[in-house]
Amino acid sequence: MDRLIFHVDVNSAFLSWTAAHQVLVLGQGRDLRQIPSVIAGDREDRRAVVLAKSIPAGRCGVHTGEALFQAQRKCPDLVVEKPDYPLYVSASRAFIALLRRYAPAVEQYSIDEAFLDMTGVPDAEDDPVGFAGRLRDQVWEELGFTVNVGVSVNRLLAKMAGDFSKPNQVHTLFPEEIPEKLWPLPVRRLFLIGPATERKLHYYGIRTVGDLARTDREFLRRQLHRQGEVLWNYAHGRSGSAVTETPALNKGYGNSVTTPFDVTDPATARRVLLSLCETVTARMRSDGQTGALVTVQIRDRDFTDRSHQLALASFTDVTEEIWRGACRALEELWDGESPLRQLGVQVSRLAQGCPRQYNVFDGHRYDRLARLDTAVDAIRAKYGEGSILRACFAGSPIPPMSGGLHPERRTGVTRPLPPG
Amino acid sequence: MMDALNLPVEMISVCSREGDLRPIRFRLTPEEGDPVTVRLRGIDLVQAVRYVGQEAVRYLCRGELGGRERRFELRYALRTHRWVLHRFLD
Ligand SMILES: [Mg+2]
Numbered sequence: 001m002d003r004l005i006f007h008v009d010v011n012s013a014f015l016s017w018t019a020a021h022q023v024l025v026l027g028q029g030r031d032l033r034q035i036p037s038v039i040a041g042d043r044e045d046r047r048a049v050v051l052a053k054s055i056p057a058g059r060c061g062v063h064t065g066e067a068l069f070q071a072q073r074k075c076p077d078l079v080v081e082k083p084d085y086p087l088y089v090s091a092s093r094a095f096i097a098l099l100r101r102y103a104p105a106v107e108q109y110s111i112d113e114a115f116l117d118m119t120g121v122p123d124a125e126d127d128p129v130g131f132a133g134r135l136r137d138q139v140w141e142e143l144g145f146t147v148n149v150g151v152s153v154n155r156l157l158a159k160m161a162g163d164f165s166k167p168n169q170v171h172t173l174f175p176e177e178i179p180e181k182l183w184p185l186p187v188r189r190l191f192l193i194g195p196a197t198e199r200k201l202h203y204y205g206i207r208t209v210g211d212l213a214r215t216d217r218e219f220l221r222r223q224l225h226r227q228g229e230v231l232w233n234y235a236h237g238r239s240g241s242a243v244t245e246t247p248a249l250n251k252g253y254g255n256s257v258t259t260p261f262d263v264t265d266p267a268t269a270r271r272v273l274l275s276l277c278e279t280v281t282a283r284m285r286s287d288g289q290t291g292a293l294v295t296v297q298i299r300d301r302d303f304t305d306r307s308h309q310l311a312l313a314s315f316t317d318v319t320e321e322i323w324r325g326a327c328r329a330l331e332e333l334w335d336g337e338s339p340l341r342q343l344g345v346q347v348s349r350l351a352q353g354c355p356r357q358y359n360v361f362d363g364h365r366y367d368r369l370a371r372l373d374t375a376v377d378a379i380r381a382k383y384g385e386g387s388i389l390r391a392c393f394a395g396s397p398i399p400p401m402s403g404g405l406h407p408e409r410r411t412g413v414t415r416p417l418p419p420g
Numbered sequence: 421m422m423d424a425l426n427l428p429v430e431m432i433s434v435c436s437r438e439g440d441l442r443p444i445r446f447r448l449t450p451e452e453g454d455p456v457t458v459r460l461r462g463i464d465l466v467q468a469v470r471y472v473g474q475e476a477v478r479y480l481c482r483g484e485l486g487g488r489e490r491r492f493e494l495r496y497a498l499r500t501h502r503w504v505l506h507r508f509l510d
Contacts (some may be wrong), residue, residue, distance in 0.1 A: 017472050020471055020472045021471070021472045021474070024469075024471035024472070025471055025472065025474050025476070026424065026426060027423060027424020027425075027426060027506055027507060028423050029422055029423050029426070043465055087473075089471060090472070090473035090474065091472040091473045092473075093473055093475030094472070095473075142471075143470065143471060143472060143473065144472055145472065162482075260466040371496065381499060
């Protein structure tokens with residue numbers, strides 16, 4: 001059976017988010033999206049790079065990734081704004097939360113794009129383009145920025161469709177549309193083709209995606225090895241065997257950390273788990289998600305990975321409840337003394353705002369803990385992550401919130417895998 | 421369109437048992453001159469918004485200012501708990 005996959009991508013995300021904030025929140029009359037403008041580092045800094053550009057700036061020949069002074073030479077009236085990462089994180093979270101209201105499975109692919117598995121959603125299957133259009137309009141009305149939606153049967157084709165023409169567009173690229181819509185495009189537009197690969201393909205006279213699709217597969221394999229076969233499959237709209245298919249979208253929330261020293265006692269290991277649970281559950285609460293399965297993963301000094309799962313008594317987003325589950329999973333997994341180098345926690349079997357199943361012994365205690373978590377989240381949102389920490393982390397070498405990226409960018413998980 | 425004012429104000433408001441927040445009276449402190457107190461005469465529209473993920477409530481209100489009734493928009497930001505006089509509507 002065919003799947004139905006949407007790729008939803010914010011148009012010039014950083015620029016759109018700064019512009020929407022200026023217009024809708026601050027009430028400024030000027031809209032950056034209507035004039036030549038870019039988001040870039042400090043304008044005094046000659047190394048500053050263009051992070052995002054408006055469409056009018058693109059018409060002046062400004063490219064994302066080029067040096068700001070070059071862009072200013074092409075376009076003397078260019079308006080330059082600095083990036084506002086905290087704003088982008090909250091815009092990204094609201095965007096993903098909105099998508100979750102409409103899609104049974106959402107996989108965030110980067111800070112401003114996500115794959116939606118709409119298979120089995122009757123309204124979407126009856127009229128995919130109409131549904132995608134309503135989703136696009138809802139993002140605009142509620143959050144104030146435009147998106148492109150690509151519609152197809154797998155992630156590769158949905159992403160290619162979303163890239164066709166911008167902004168605020170819905171495009172389909174179903175397999176039967178490949179010769180008409182995909183093959184006339186220059187090869188560089190194909191997913192994962194960079195300048196080096198483009199030069200090689202040009203050398204063999206392959207200029208369009210259609211040229212690539214019609215080239216002998218064996219020839220490509222000889223010249224470009226495994227990449228040749230992958231690209232040939234892409235040109236036919238297939239992700240190919242070289243691509244790991246993600247088994248299920250919306251797998252869960254997880255984090256892991258390589259400890260600065262070997263962990264050789266249970267008390268330290270539990271503290272590391274707590275520090276991981278803090279970041280994982282904060283993200284779940286921010287997305288309004290609860291989970292019922294906790295997985296602990298450990299890596300020993302020989303780089304052997306092992307993991308153990310434990311089903312929780314109830315769906316929960318409470319830090320302490322998930323941490324206690326993680327500690328029990330660890331007990332079954334580890335002898336409590338062989339040196340560990342890395343620990344990870346993952347929460348899965350997710351549900352949105354699932355009501356708690358009360359447990360006679362500790363249900364009420366968890367209500368209090370949930371209120372504590374809410375208060376801690378609010379304090380951290382207002383005064384920063386370091387403003388409040390559990391007493392056990394005071395003076396400890398383990399950071400109180402472990403894993404992931406720079407705090408401001410934690411939500412923007414970018415996966416290196418191509419879409420399958 | 422003219423830029424909005426976004427003047428921070430001190431607010432006296434009521435929060436109902438249901439959690440609805442209603443502005444009652446606010447004080448505006450101009451850069452020059454004395455503070456002005458504005459008592460609301462009515463609220464015409466209340467709307468929760470979350471543009472770019474910034475949760476806020478918009479209030480389109482009427483109140484007496486400078487000896488005549490004026491219409492204006494107040495905004496309350498959920499994250500920062502700040503009230504602003506966003507713009508005049510007349
Ligand atoms: Mg984008």
